[in-house]
Amino acid sequence: MFGLQSYTTLGRSGLMVSPICLGTMTFGNDRWGSSDEEAQQIFGSYFAAGGNFLDTADGYALGKSEEVLGRLINSAHLRDQVVLATKFTFNTGEGNPNTGGNGRKNIYRALEGSLKRLGTDYVDLYWLHAWDTVTPVEEVVRTLTELIRQGKIRHYGLSDVPAWYASRAVTLAECQGLEPPIALQLEYSLVERTIEREHIPAAAELGMAVCPWSPLASGFLAGKYSGDRKTIDGKSRLEILASGNNPVFEKFTDRNWKILRALQTVAKGLGRPPAQVALNWVVSQPGVTSTLIGARRPQQLEENLRALDFDLPLDVQQLLGETSQLDPATPYMFFEPLLQSRITGGVTVRKWH
Template sequence: MTTTPRIDSLAQYHLLGRSGLRVSPLCLGTMTFGTEWGWGSPKETAHRILARYLEAGGNFLDTADGYTGGTSEQLIGEYFAQHGGRDGVVIATKFTINTSPGDPNAGGNGRKNIYRALEGSLRRLKTDYVDLYWLHAWDGLTPVEEVMHTLTGLVREGKIRYIGLSDVPAWYFARAQTLAEREGLERIAALQLEYSLVERNIEREHIPAALALGAAITPWSPLASGLLSGKYTREGVGVKGDGRLPSISTSGNPGFLKLFTERNWGIVDALKDVARQLDRPPAQVALAWVTRRPGVASTIIGATRLEQLEANLRALDVEIPAPLAERLEAASRPELVHPYHFFEEAFFTGGMFTGGTTVRSEPTWFRPSPGRR
C-alpha cells in the first residue's frame, strides 16, 4: 500500500474519562468488518482500512462479540497476529448479545455469560487481554452489583484493563458508578451511546451524569446510519439513494424507522447548507459537530471503503464558526419535555431560586452551548 501521511489531529489523544487511558478522538468502529450481514468489508479491505487508520495515528478500535457473527473480532486478531503492534492499540469489545439461541445463559449481563463471552473474544482477537470491555446493553435483569463485581474481578485478574457501559439508562450508570466509589470497585471509564445531530436525547441525563461522575462519552452512529452523510435524498419522509440505508430502512428495526421524520430531514437540509458554506462534505461537518460536544472523548466512525475512512478522518480539521454552529443547534435542539423546562436558563435568571441575585457557576445539567467542551 502506498504510504500516506499521518493525520496530526488524530494523534492528539484524549483521556478516557477519569482514567489514564489515552485514546484517539476518532475510534475505528469495526461492525463492518466481515460480510456475514449482507454488507460490510471482506478481509482484505478490512485490513487495509485498519492499516490506514493506524498509520494515520489512530489507536482506538471498537468491536463486539456479536458483530458479523464474531468475524469482526477474528479479523482484528488476524491483523495483529500478522503485523504485530497489538500492545500499541486500545482494543475494545463488548458482551451481552446472545449468539446461541435456546441457551438463556449465553447472553445478558450475568457472571456466567460475561466469562463465556470474554473467553470467546480473547480467542478470536488472539490476545490475552482486552483494553476496554463494554457492557453492550442493559438487560433489565442482572443486578448491577453482580455486573460491577464481575468486571472488577476481571480487571484484577488482568484479563481486562478498563470497563464501560453501552446503551444503558442514565440512572443505571449513576448507580453503578456510585457503587464503585462506595465499595472500591473498578470505576466506569466511558459510556458508549448513540449521539448525532438527529439524536441528542443523551444531553438530558447521560452527558450531565458522565460529566459529574467522571466518565467519557464515546458516541456511536454520529452520522445517523448515513442519513447525515449527504448522499441520500428523501422520498416522502423515506429515503432513497445508493447505499445500505434504503435497504435497512425497511427492516422493521425501530432504530432505523425513527430516522425518517420531517424534523430530521430539516436537520439534513440545515447540515447541507452549512456544509456548502464551509466547502466541506456534510459527513465531515456532522462528525466535527459531535467530536466537539461536552464530555465526548472519542467518536466511533465506520467505513467500508478506504476513501470513506480517509474523508471521515479529515473531519477533525473542520472548524464550524459560531453563527453556523448556532444554525445546527437551532435545527437539531431536542424537544423540551418535563421536567427539563423548569431548568431553562430563563427560569433561573428570573430569580425563582436565587432571589434575583447572580450566580456565576452554571449547574452541570445546563444544556451545553454549541461547541463548548
C-alpha cells in the same frame, strides 16, 4: 480542531485514546459491510493517521468482526500500540438466556470467546453492550472488577444504559472499593441528541468519558440520501436494513430530513462534505471524549478523517444546534436559564466544570 494524535484520557483513568475511535461493525459483514481487503485498508489508514482506539463486539457479524480485527492487529504486531475494546450482552444463540445478557455466567463465557477470536489474552476496554433490564448492577460491577483483577480486562464501560444505572454502578464501586466503569458508549449525532439530557451531565459528574456511536446516523448524515432519493446502490446499510424492524435504522423521518437539509446548506457554504461537518459537530460537543466512526469503504474513512481539519464557525454551530435541538420536556425545562433564574434570584451562577 485537534488531530487524531491529540490523545485524551478515557474518563477518570490513565487509558489514553484518540479523539476518533475506529468502529469495526462493518468488518466481516457480508451483507452491508466491508470485504476483508477493504477492512485491511480501513484499518491501515486509520492507524497511519495516528489513531489508536479500536471498537468491536462479540455480536458483530456473529464474531467475524473480532476475527478480522484480531488478525489485522496481530499480523501488524500492533497489540501494544492499540487500545482494543469489545463488548458482551447480545445473545448469539436461540433459546438459552445465559448465552446472552449481563449475568456473571454470560460475561465469563463471552469474554473467553472474544479473547480467542481476537487472538489476545486481554482486552483494554470491555463494554457492557446494552442494559438487559434484569441483572442486578452489583453482579455486573463485581464480575467486571474480578476480571480486571485477573488481568483479563484493563477497564470496563457501559453502553446503551440508563443514566441512573451508570450512576449506581459508579457509586457502588466507590463505596465498596470496586472498579468503576470509566466510559459510556451511546448514540449521538445531529439527529439523536437525547443523551444531552441525562448521560452527558452524569458522565461529567461521575468521571466517565462519553463515546458517541453512529455520529452519521448510520450514513444518513453523509448527505447521499434525500426525501426524494432513499436508494443509492442497493448496498448501503440504511437501504438494506430499512425493513428490518430495528428502530436504530429508522432514520427517514420528517424531523431528520429537516436537519439534513440545514446540514447540507451549511456544508455547501463551508465547501465541505456533509459527513465531515456532521462528524466535526459531534466531536466538538461538550462532554464528548472519543467518537466512534464507521466506514464500509476505504474512501469513506479517508474523507471522514478530514473532519478534524477545521473548526465550525460560531454561526454554523448555532444554526445546526437550533435546527436539531430537543423539544422541551419535563423536568429538564427546570434546568434551563428561564426557570433557573427564579432559583438564583436572577444572578448567573456557573458550575466549576
